[in-house]
Amino acid sequence: MRGNNILIVDDGKLNRTSFTAILKDEYGVLEAENGEKALEILAKRKNSIVLIILDLIMPVMDGYEFLKVYRSMDEYRYIPVIVSTTNDDAENERRCLELGAWDFIPKTFHPEIIRFRVRNAIEKSKVRLLEYDSLTEIYSQQKFFQMTRELLDNTEDEHFAFIHFDIDRFKMINSFYGAKEGDRLICYVANAIRSVMTEYDPRSTYGRISGDVFGICMPYKELGDIYKVIERIKERIRKHTVHYYLETCSGIYLIEDKEMDVSVIFDNACMAASQCKEKYMVHDAMYTKELSESLKREQEIIDEMDAALEQNQFVVYFQPKYELEGLSPGGAEALVRWQKPDGTLVSPGVFIPIFEKNGFITKLDYYVWEKVCQFIRQELDEGRKPAPISVNVSRVNLYNPKFLDTLIDLVEKYKVPPQYLHLELTESVFSDNASIIQDAVFYLHKAGFTILMDDFGSGYSSLNVLKDVDLDVLKIDMKFFSKGGAADKGAKIIEAVIKMAESLNMTVIAEGVEEPEQVEFLTKLGCDYIQGYYFAKPMPQAQYQELMKKK
Ligand code: C2E
Ligand code: CA
Numbered sequence: 372m373r374g375n376n377i378l379i380v381d382d383g384k385l386n387r388t389s390f391t392a393i394l395k396d397e398y399g400v401l402e403a404e405n406g407e408k409a410l411e412i413l414a415k416r417k418n419s420i421v422l423i424i425l426d427l428i429m430p431v432m433d434g435y436e437f438l439k440v441y442r443s444m445d446e447y448r449y450i451p452v453i454v455s456t457t458n459d460d461a462e463n464e465r466r467c468l469e470l471g472a473w474d475f476i477p478k479t480f481h482p483e484i485i486r487f488r489v490r491n492a493i494e495k496s497k498v499r500l501l502e503y504d505s506l507t508e509i510y511s512q513q514k515f516f517q518m519t520r521e522l523l524d525n526t527e528d529e530h531f532a533f534i535h536f537d538i539d540r541f542k543m544i545n546s547f548y549g550a551k552e553g554d555r556l557i558c559y560v561a562n563a564i565r566s567v568m569t570e571y572d573p574r575s576t577y578g579r580i581s582g583d584v585f586g587i588c589m590p591y592k593e594l595g596d597i598y599k600v601i602e603r604i605k606e607r608i609r610k611h612t613v614h615y616y617l618e619t620c621s622g623i624y625l626i627e628d629k630e631m632d633v634s635v636i637f638d639n640a641c642m643a644a645s646q647c648k649e650k651y652m653v654h655d656a657m658y659t660k661e662l663s664e665s666l667k668r669e670q671e672i673i674d675e676m677d678a679a680l681e682q683n684q685f686v687v688y689f690q691p692k693y694e695l696e697g698l699s700p701g702g703a704e705a706l707v708r709w710q711k712p713d714g715t716l717v718s719p720g721v722f723i724p725i726f727e728k729n730g731f732i733t734k735l736d737y738y739v740w741e742k743v744c745q746f747i748r749q750e751l752d753e754g755r756k757p758a759p760i761s762v763n764v765s766r767v768n769l770y771n772p773k774f775l776d777t778l779i780d781l782v783e784k785y786k787v788p789p790q791y792l793h794l795e796l797t798e799s800v801f802s803d804n805a806s807i808i809q810d811a812v813f814y815l816h817k818a819g820f821t822i823l824m825d826d827f828g829s830g831y832s833s834l835n836v837l838k839d840v841d842l843d844v845l846k847i848d849m850k851f852f853s854k855g856g857a858a859d860k861g862a863k864i865i866e867a868v869i870k871m872a873e874s875l876n877m878t879v880i881a882e883g884v885e886e887p888e889q890v891e892f893l894t895k896l897g898c899d900y901i902q903g904y905y906f907a908k909p910m911p912q913a914q915y916q917e918l919m920k921k922k
């Protein structure tokens with residue numbers, strides 16, 4: 372804690388007493404009779420000392436010697452030193468200023484002047500404290516941005532890069548090893564950056580932005596310089612501890628327009644850094660226009676999604692599934708599209724991955740399920756026997772403890788018998804957490820739903836899953852296999868999968884079928900259903916209704 376003490380360093384007892392008398396009402400006073408004593412006190416109580424008043428001529432260690440030591444100690448940087456002089460001597464003052472003294476006061480003991488200068492110096496030191504980050508003692512964000520601005524303004528013909536640098540999973544380190552260790556690590560990183568940058572090019576600026584985030588602005592000749600600097604910082608940081616493995620994340624922005632606002636430069640480096648967070652094993656990333664545009668598009672989608680849902684901009688299309696026996700549509704898959712007010716239709720490939728990341732997918736999925744239930748209800752009300760419709764169930768739903776109840780409430784609300792609603796779970800869901808998924812499937816079955824494994828063969832399909840989890844339908848994606856003749860390996864695999872599904876009493880649907888040869892081939896193998904452009908593309912509800920009526 373910062374206290375409120377002034378340290379008076381003077382060998383004259385009378386002088387010390389005079390200063391004390393003037394200052395004791397506003398401050399605590401500590402006294403030392405020479406430089407050496409002063410350093411001892413400083414070492415013990417540096418956090419409680421706000422100012423030093425220093426005499427120049429003293430035995431043992433004089434004022435100049437004291438200033439030399441003081442200046443070499445980074446941690447005393449915030450404590451102002453005022454030199455007390457008997458006569459004004461320009462040469463002495465120059466020497467003192469050079470050694471880091473802040474101001475002078477004459478030993479005339481004019482109380483008003485002394486109090487005024489003391490207050491002034493303490494105020495100034497507080498401003499300085501704001502400029503430096505108190506934990507790491509490198510520039511705070513504000514000062515760092517300001518210094519970077521100056522650096523960019525005052526150099527010509529040179530290239531600069533800005534790096535957003537942070538510790539990967541710093542929060543984990545903080546919670547596993549404690550905040551103290553977290554702080555130690557942050558200081559270590561600051562020191563590493565300081566020494567690497569000073570060695571590389573002392574003109575470089577750097578500062579702590581917040582938490583474990585640092586910023587660096589450096590001149591460079593070739594791209595390799597930047598990566599070398601990052602590598603050197605990493606090397607140093609890794610020496611910090613053997614107890615845990617440290618990985619860092621660097622987002623690099625090459626400054627093209629030196630007049631660009633430093634905060635915008637920093638934002639661009641942040642954007643680059645966000646690439647490391649999203650991708651496994653990526654630790655450095657460079658800002659590109661494409662990246663910025665795709666993040667911008669992503670943000671636009673996020674900004675618009677709530678209103679879009681409210682305004683029914685999401686529409687459900689139906690892609691029929693054709694029964695190979697009899698070649699007639701025997702149901703459909705519900706696929707969502709985003710119909711913008713200007714008429715453009717956005718494909719789910721664009722927005723689903725974003726909604727899966729931010730969790731909005733659960734709302735959208737529910738919306739689609741509800742539209743499908745309404746559709747089935749309408750069919751039933753109009754006296755038709757509807758074919759089952761399958762809906763996609765995104766993985767996050769399965770981790771929601773209320774998922775099952777939500778779904779049951781929904782079909783009950785529209786009095787839709789659950790056998791009309793099929794649920795598609797993508798294959799990779801099953802490799803997540805076996806017992807959660809097994810339970811979910813068990814209860815969904817119990818409630819009467821039919822469950823499909825979607826995209827079989829696309830990911831880390833595990834035959835174990837087929838053994839342990841009771842699934843009804845296997846959906847094989849033909850897009851994963853090369854087109855053409857039945858002679859290639861892909862064809863043999865499909866053949867084996869269909870046979871296996873048959874013997875497990877599972878229905879097989881082939882998806883993404885576009886070619887007549889594929890249809891012929893699948894028919895021969897006894898595949899049950901085909902869903903693909905060959906028969907029909909996803910279509911609006913009315914069109915699907917027409918198609919089913921004709922049948
Ligand atoms: P998916 O579940 O594998 O859906 C099949 C995709 O393949 C659909 O793309 C469909 O239009 C397309 N497709 C079908 N037949 C063919 C074909 O013969 N050739 C080609 N090239 N493509 C074919 P779509 O509608 O763009 O949907 C893409 C993905 O978006 C879906 O893949 C699904 O994962 C997701 N998705 C769509 N609607 C929803 C939804 O309501 N909820 C969730 N969670 N995901 C959805
Ligand atoms: Ca699907």
Ligand code: CA
Pocket residue numbers: 825826846848882
């Ligand atoms: Ca699929």
